[in-house]
Amino acid sequence: MLKRTRLFGHKTRLTFALPVDEPEGVVSVVGDFNGWLPGRHELTRRRNGTRTVSVILPAGVHRFRYLATGGVWFDDEHADDVDHLGSVVHL
Template sequence: MTFRLDAGRPDGTVSVVGDFNGWRPGTHELVVRRDGSRSVSVTLVPGEYRFRYLATGGVWFDDEAADALDGGGGLLRV
């Protein structure tokens, strides 16, 4: 699964964290691409996963492209 953010959102380091990596920040850090977007690929087995993004300064945010969103973050169905 590739997690991707458009260019310029937000400044600083961003990690994708979720139940697939024990909610450990820094485990899956997004890499800046030539076009300014960021992405990271994570190998996932079929199932449902909850995740959020964590940016520099402790800023948490959700992915509007998730299969569903609620107060606990985004839901991803693989």
């Protein structure tokens, strides 16, 4: 799930959320906004049964994917688009 919160100055807080146990292990969101570096934006467990991380992004088009323990890459079905390069959001 993706949650968008508009901020001042043409920026948006984009919150990435996944169930607490699917997939198992550590999950990071990696994308053009963090140089595709795993571990930089690791999802954190919350009391409500989800794992989340928020990133403040400028207006524009951004690509991302999730990377789970064991080298498992996957996309977000709630993104604006998903293609052979991954998930896409338009902010």
